[in-house]
Amino acid sequence: MNDSPLSTRRGTSGVALVLALTLALTTVAARRVPADNVLRDFQRTGDYVLVVNGKAAAAEIYQSQRAAATLIISSTFPSPVLLSAGSGSAATVNLMKVNKKPDGSIDLLADAVLAPQGALDITDEGVRFKADGISAALVTAPPLLGSHRADEVTAHNPEYVPRAVAYVPNPQAVAALKREKRQVTVRIFFGSWCPHCRELVPHAIKLEQLLKGSRIQFEYFGLSPHFGTESPARQYDIKAVPTGIVFIAGKQVGRITSTGWTSPESTLVDILSGKAPPPDNG
Amino acid sequence: MPSHDASATPGSSPTARPPQALRPLRPLPLRPLSPAHSYPRPSAPRRWLGALGGCLLGGVLLVAVWGKALDPAGFAQQIHADGLDRLLPAGAVALAALALEAGLGMALLLGVRRSWVLAPATVLTACFLLLNGRTWWLAAHGRVGGAAGCGCFGNLVQRTPAEAFWQDLALLVVPLALAFLGRDRNLPRLPPVRTAVAAVCAVAAPVFAWRAPELPLDDLATRLKPGVTLSELCAGGGAGERGGGVCLDTVAPDLGHGNQLVVLDDLDDAALARAVAGLNAYADRPGAAVVTVLTASDAQRQRLFFWRWGPSFKIVEAPAELLRPLYRRLPRSFAVQDGRVTATFPGLPPLPAARRNDNDPARPQR
16 A cells, blocks of 8 residues: 555656666766765755645755755756755756766765755745746655555655665574575564654665565555554554564564664564564564 | 738738739640650660661662752653642742652651651652552553653663652662651650751752752763763663663664764754854864764754754754753763763863864764
């Protein structure tokens, strides 16, 4: 089940846009112009949705903590739009000055010229701006709800991807899990809005990639920020996210919670070998 | 005649009133303060057990007073959370409770085990147990988070609601019951010196609590102090627990590596907003520590803070129950080296001048 409206806006236009951008940006990277010292390290974020004329528009949204800025690449605008927090201003930048790196992050090149587009209007919901004569807004992304595959989760929360890549699981534990003969399901209850899930769920995503072909399957179940009073969380007695419930042949045998997420593969080995304590409430 | 007085002086004027006769004084119907052995003296073992119980209970109460007086704001928050501030402001209730607890604790420690001490001590113990029992029940029924604070010992001890209940039962009820044993009623009710010391203690505790936030006692009053590791800073359970609890190394795993400078603050704090430029400049310096703000402010306030002030440092959200035991007043800052706290600072960190590295607050300790 996918309750997120985001699935509708990631259609064919988005794919075409990404292909075009990849081609253009690869050309730029080949020019070997040094990156700007500040306007760099833009990472994909799923925190926001671009809204134009009241409708969600396809966009790749990047955020740089170092630059305290957000970069929007969308077919809605002729050029990428840079929103600078603090100074509260919008500017456009030539697409050829956008350098996409192999890890998916973006730097603006040192000779990039910013064309001022006016001030930002900061609201409780997000930020409104105008670029190239088009009024738009960045609003908080709705939570991803219900059961999803890992690729759907990372599509909604692209910031999970670099963290999953960076995570190095315990190789002995992974090897032990690959030898598991029973049919194991790990259902991970998480919140796409939850900052701790941003840190910890990528560990499970990396583990799932490494366990591909084994008898251990992963499911991701998105909860709302008010999950404590809602039925999926009440049914499984979820008190915190992320919580991973481990099932063997449909029977709950353990939970991954709290510090267990630091090394989920080791926690999973303990649960499957019966060393972990009985399931708690997470 | 009733006016006739047989004691009138002979030869006085017949018109003058005769002087009143002096009647002997009658004692007031009160028990003497120091009666001569009118009660049987308890046996020595009972007296020793009772004295031990009284001293233990007094000691426990005084340790609790110390913990709460160091962080009166935290104690007042606990009183507010428990709904005990219906009649008086939480701060006033906190000071009154500290005075009572300190006076009783000192009296018991000095061996005063008369009913005027034991009766209020019993009421106080019952209140502690009721409050902790209620918190435990609420947590067990999902009405409050399991990591909700248990304030009887301030921030010096971290306990779950169930632990708090059973620890109070053991630490308070057993000594209290013992304190009733072997009371020697022949001793004075209000021994002057010991009563005076208890009274001074009852006055001194709230005065100390009133001034304590100004004193440089943050490391003593909170769990955050040089030497602790992030995995030891937990809420809702002990360090290294498997379930239920939350520790700082899980909430902010990036703090476990390298050189970090962390600011604890509320994102609505105007002082933090004013400091953003300085923190940005520090964070941008080559070789500087990674700057992180730890806050209990929600996602919406984080977004507003980002867009309004443009921080180039990381903002990490953490549960309020985890952060509250780490400070007495916000902001508070600390330096971390590979997951271990190396220094703490009251307020915002003392940032070095732009071109100097000598006074870097997050410089690794040698």
